[in-house]
Amino acid sequence: MKIIHTSDWHLGAQLYEQSRHPEQEKFTVWLKNLMRKEKPDALIVAGDIFDTYSPPNTSLELYYSLLGDIFRESLCRTVVIVGGNHDSPSLLNSPGKVLSHLNIKVIGGADLEKEIVLIKNRDATTGLAIGAVPYLRDADLRISGEGEGFSDVSAKLRAGLKKHYDDVVQKIRLQTGNDVPLLLTGHFFLSKSKLSDDLSERTRQIGNIGEVPYDLLPAADYYALGHLHIPQALPANELCRYSGSPIPMSFSEAGQVKSVAIVDFSGKTTIRLEPVPSFQRLEQISGTTAIVESKIKELADSSSDAWLDIQINEHEGDLTEFWNSLPSLVANTSVKILTRQDMRPHRSWSRRGEQEIALDTIKPGDVFKMLLDDEQLTGDERVEFSRMYEEIIQTVTQGDIAGEQDP
Numbered sequence: 001m002k003i004i005h006t007s008d009w010h011l012g013a014q015l016y017e018q019s020r021h022p023e024q025e026k027f028t029v030w031l032k033n034l035m036r037k038e039k040p041d042a043l044i045v046a047g048d049i050f051d052t053y054s055p056p057n058t059s060l061e062l063y064y065s066l067l068g069d070i071f072r073e074s075l076c077r078t079v080v081i082v083g084g085n086h087d088s089p090s091l092l093n094s095p096g097k098v099l100s101h102l103n104i105k106v107i108g109g110a111d112l113e114k115e116i117v118l119i120k121n122r123d124a125t126t127g128l129a130i131g132a133v134p135y136l137r138d139a140d141l142r143i144s145g146e147g148e149g150f151s152d153v154s155a156k157l158r159a160g161l162k163k164h165y166d167d168v169v170q171k172i173r174l175q176t177g178n179d180v181p182l183l184l185t186g187h188f189f190l191s192k193s194k195l196s197d198d199l200s201e202r203t204r205q206i207g208n209i210g211e212v213p214y215d216l217l218p219a220a221d222y223y224a225l226g227h228l229h230i231p232q233a234l235p236a237n238e239l240c241r242y243s244g245s246p247i248p249m250s251f252s253e254a255g256q257v258k259s260v261a262i263v264d265f266s267g268k269t270t271i272r273l274e275p276v277p278s279f280q281r282l283e284q285i286s287g288t289t290a291i292v293e294s295k296i297k298e299l300a301d302s303s304s305d306a307w308l309d310i311q312i313n314e315h316e317g318d319l320t321e322f323w324n325s326l327p328s329l330v331a332n333t334s335v336k337i338l339t340r341q342d343m344r345p346h347r348s349w350s351r352r353g354e355q356e357i358a359l360d361t362i363k364p365g366d367v368f369k370m371l372l373d374d375e376q377l378t379g380d381e382r383v384e385f386s387r388m389y390e391e392i393i394q395t396v397t398q399g400d401i402a403g404e405q406d407p
Contacts, residue, residue, distance in 0.1 A: 001119065001127040001181065004038065004076075005261040006031070007046035007226030008245035010086065012059035014051075015282075016338035018307065020247060021058055023279040027246045028066045031260070034274060035075040038262060041128070042119055043076050046226030046243065047084025047135055047187035053091065064095075071102040078119050082134040083108040084187045084226055089134070107132045110140040115168050118176065128265060129180045131168040131220070135187040135227075136161060153387065162216045169218045181265040184220040187227045188212045193242065194230045214240065221269050224261075231259045231273065239269055246276045251309040251339070254282035286311035286343065289322045296329045296337075305334035313343040365389075 009027070013020045035043065050059060070079060081104070083092050089109030096106045107114050114132075121127035141160025142153070165184065172182065191211040214236060217223065223240040230253070231244030243261050248254055258276040263269065283306045285295045292310055299306050310326070312319060319342060326337055368389050372382055 001042075001121070001265040002038065002040045003042045003044055003128070003183070003224075003263050003265075004031075004035065004040045005044045005046065005222075005224040005241070005243045005263060006246060007187075007224075007243045008048040008084070008229055008249070009045070010048055010051040010245065010249060011063055012051045012055035013249065015250070015307070018336070018338060020280075021062070023247045024059075025062060026279045027276065028062060030277060031246075032066070032069055032073075032075060034260070035070070036073070040076045040262070042078040042080060042130075043070065044130070044183070044185065044224045045079070045081045046185050046224050047082050048086045048226055048245075049081060049084070049092065050087055052086065053088040055091075067099065067102065067104055071104070077103060078117070079104040080117055080130055080132050080185070081106045082132050082185050082187065082226075085135045087135070105132065107134050109134055110136055110164070112164075112167060112171070116171055116175070118172075126176050126180050129172045129176050129182050131165070131172060131182065131184040133165065133168060133185050133187075136164060140164070151383075158213070158216060161212065165216070165218050169220075181221040181269070182219075183222045183224055183263075183265075184217065185224045185226070186212075186217070187225070189227060190214060190225065190234060190240070190242075192235055193228055194232055221265060222263050222271075224263075229253055230256060231261075233271075238271065241271065247279060248282055251282055251284050254284055254309075281306040282309070283307070284309045284311065286313055288312070288314045289319070293322075293325075293329065296326070296335070300330055300333040300335050303334065306336075308335065308337045308339075310337060310340040311343045312341070313345070315344060 009024065010020070011024055013024075049063065067079065070076060079102075081092065083089050087108060092106050092108030096108075099106055105114075105117050110133075115134075117130040117132050118126045119128040119130065138157065141164065142156040168184070169182070189211050191213050193211075214234060217240075221239065223234075223237075225240065225242045228242045229245040229249050230242065232242050234240040241261055244256075244258060245253070246258050246260065248256060248258070258278075259273040260276065262272045262274055264272075281304065283299070285292050285308055287295075289312060292312060296308065296310075299308070312322070315322075323340060326340065330337060368386075372385060377385070
C-alpha cells in the first residue's frame, strides 16, 4: 500500500498582491505526473487546501479540475482531504456526497464517523486504515465553563484532543483489528517543530494550545500532518511528518526545497521525499543601498523573473531617494520588487524613558504585554486578559466561523 502525502496548497493565496495561481496550477500538473509515475493507492491532503474561507472561482475550478482528472485517469484509488484552519468546513463538505462517488473522501470539520477511512486491497481486504482528523477547533474539544482560568481551558483542550484521537483509533481497531497499518492525519503545531514565520503560518493554536505535545497522539504507523510549511519530520519520530507547502508562502521560505512524501506500507513503513520544482523564484536581498542596488541590477541583467523582498540594514540618513529609484532598476524587466523594509538596527522606540527597543524586533504580542505592564493587574487578571487576547487574534486570523453550518 503506497500513499502520497501533501498539504497546505493555499489555493487563492497572494504574495503582496501577486497571484500564486500560475504556480499552483503548475504544481497540480506536476502532481498528476508524479501520480502517473508512482501509481499510489491514495492521495492524502492534510489541510489548508484553500487560503481563505471564500476562495476565488479560479481556485475552486483548479481544485475540482484536479480531482476530476485524478478520477478520470484513475491516478489513485482514493483521495482523502481534511480541512485546515484556513478552510471553510462547509465549503469543503458541501460537495462531499458527489465526490464520494468518485472515491474522494472530504472531511472539512470534526466528524468522528466520517474520519474513519478504510482503503481496500485488490482482494477486498483492508490494506490501510486512515484516521482522517481535520483541524480541530476549540468548540470541537471542550465545553466552556464559568470562571475557568487559562490553565483550566488548556487542560480541557489537551484532554479533548487526546480523547478525539483515541476515539478515532478505537473505532478503527474495532473494525480492522490491530494488524492493519494505521495512518493518522492532523493539522496543528506539534511541539519541537520548525516554523517559517508569523505571517505565513498564522493561527498555530487550537484554542489556547500553542503547541500540541507529541505524547497526546496515539500510536500509528504514519502521521500525515499539515499546517507548518517547512517539510520536516518530528525529531523523535521520522514517521511523524509535515509534508510542508508545495510552494513558498512567504519570503522567509525562499530557497527552501519543497517536497511531497511518498509512504510505502509494504512491510516496514518507508518514506521517500519527492522534491517539488520551484515555479517562481523568490529572493530576499539585504545589505547597504549599494549592495542591494548591485544585486538588483545583476538579476535584471540576467533576465530573471524573480520576485524580490528588499531589506536595507545599513545606511545613514533618509531612504526616500533610494526607495524612489527602485522602479527604474527593474523597468522593462521581468524582475518585480514586491516589498521593501528598513531593517536598520538604529530604528527604535522607547516609552517613558526606558531603554530603546528596535522596531523590527517588536511583535503585536509584545505590544500587548507592554500594555498589561502599564496596568495595575492581579496575576489572575493578567492571565485572563492574555487568554482573551489570544482568542481574539485566533478569531481574526482564522475567520469568523459563527455562521458556518456544516451539512
